[in-house]
Amino acid sequence: MSRIPKSVAGDAITSTESWETLEALVSIGNRMAGQDGEASGARVVADTFENVGAREIEINEFQIPGWWRESSSLAVEDEDLSGDHEVIALPGTPSGEETGELVDVGYGLAADFEERDLEGKVVMASSETPDDHGRWIHRMEKYASAADAGAVGFIFRNHVEGCLPPTGEVGYHNRPGPIPAVGVSAEVGARLLREYGGAKAETKGEKGTEATISVECRNEPTNSRNVEAVIGPETETEVLVTAHVDAHDISEGANDNGAGSALVAEIGRLLCNINLDTRIRLVTFGSEEIGLYGAYHWAQTHDLDSVKCVINIDGAGNSRNLGVGTNGFAELGETFEEVADDLRVPLSTHEGISPHGDQWAFVQEGVPSVMAYSRSEGSGRGWGHTHADTLDKLDIRDLRALAIVLSNAVVAVAEEGREIPHKSREQIRKEIDDGYVEELKIGGRWPYDE
Structure with missing residues (x-):
């Protein structure tokens, strides 16, 4: 059973509009938060909202701590590895040059930092989290743990092959971060492990090879922006359908998160002319990738x-294949399961609270919120946060299928008789996994008073 008319579902299956929106976003190139490309992406979304028939379209600017990439390098034993392989700075890193003994801490779990002498060292950690760990370990936690242990530099090595150095924010709301940080490919990481000692030298009681990290970048205030519009009736309550339009500056940001922005606009297009019980607000946030600033700005300026x-x-x-993180809001999870059952499509759900993604700005305040994503094979982000997050990795048929399922879910949660209760901040605080509590505190992102 579909909650949207067959004619609308048929339109979703045959339309190219979501793909055209995505093409317009990726053609911009760099959509880094607070930079010109992000502003261009916001205008693409605003124009698309207007074209689909949404109303009350706004672009709202707010100040953020901006970051601009300049140059970076990594040398060991006086050999400049960045001559043959790209070495990229991680957003939020400070400028600077630091030299220290290279030490690899593996996955960068808490246990990997315990009883290790990392004072004055250059610490390297993998982007991977072991499958049996129970929660994903964010790069920011590994970076902050290295800095807290006295490291002078941080190397983030990708676990996905393809000569793809990973990027990703490390400063968050403590910009700039305390020590220089760079990303290197899986291949460079393997070479460093193979040829230059790292943990192997440490276990043998030998002094490891010295590594030098050099980063030049700019940390300066700038403006980001959110784009929003509404469809449906004028009601006291509303359902937010959101995504982030910003992307890292090293790729097109097709999957992360041009596709999400295109899907928000497509859901608005499909639902614009059907009867809804509750107003729907379409929002694309800025600055998700560097600290969820757009989502926090919206949450702090609205009721x-x-x-x-x-x-x-x-x-x-x-x-x-749709996946949904329910953040412990059972009624939302049950609604998605009901929709998936009705449409006879697969659905995977994760019930634990996650502080990663724009929904966190709302979850921490007790607002029922989910993150909707695609399930795929492999560990971690895959092509995300690398040069390879490009349009050719996606398929219009997947966007069409997701648009139908998500549009049905939006209609379902908007039903007048469907109760989705809020929680108190105290309830949320108690439900957060201890590991994430530690991560949020390490990274300076813990939003609750003790």
């Missing part, structure tokens, strides 16, 4: 009691 729930779309598009 959250009027928000029935949030459906945040991030990382959806690399397959048609």
